[in-house]
Amino acid sequence: QVxxxxxxxxxxxxxxxxxxxxAASGFTFSxxxxxxxxxxxxxxxxxxxxxxxxxxxxxxxxxxxxRFTISRDNAKNAVYLQMNSLKPEDTALxxxxxxxxGSVEYWGQGTQVTVSS
Numbered sequence: 001q002v003x004x005x006x007x008x009x010x011x012x013x014x015x016x017x018x019x020x021x022x023a024a025s026g027f028t029f030s031x032x033x034x035x036x037x038x039x040x041x042x043x044x045x046x047x048x049x050x051x052x053x054x055x056x057x058x059x060x061x062x063x064x065x066x067r068f069t070i071s072r073d074n075a076k077n078a079v080y081l082q083m084n085s086l087k088p089e090d091t092a093l094x095x096x097x098x099x100x101x102g103s104v105e106y107w108g109q110g111t112q113v114t115v116s117s
Contacts, residue, residue, distance in 0.1 A: 003023075004098060004106060006022050006094065006109065007021050009111030009113045011114045012115050015086065016086050017084045018083045018086065020036070020081040021079075022036075023076075023078055030053055032053055032098055033053055034072060035047065037104075046092075048060070055072050064090075067083065067084050067086075083113070090115050093110040095110045
């Protein structure tokens with residue numbers, strides 16, 4: 001069955017960095033776009049970034065453009081989210097997803113990111 005396991009979350013200071021990882025299994029990873037989304041306390045789900053099956057043309061929400069970088073390693077069935085210049089408003093539960101924005105087929109359980117001094 002499909003599994004998406006996120007890791008790498010934690011506490012970071014404003015201006016700091018974190019790298020999230022998502023280990024995928026149970027499907028042909030290299031054939032699917034992958035996404036990251038987040039949900040801040042008391043707010044709705046916000047799509048963050050996505051990447052095509054071949055890793056080309058990554059795309060980002062305006063709120064993270066220039067600070068976050070998505071990448072993938074099809075040999076390792078993994079997708080990553082490098083988060084730099086973190087802000088308190090980046091605090092959220094971050095989810096890995098199988099599929100592009102609007103067509104997600106499966107969600108991971110999430111990893112918590114907290115940005116605070």
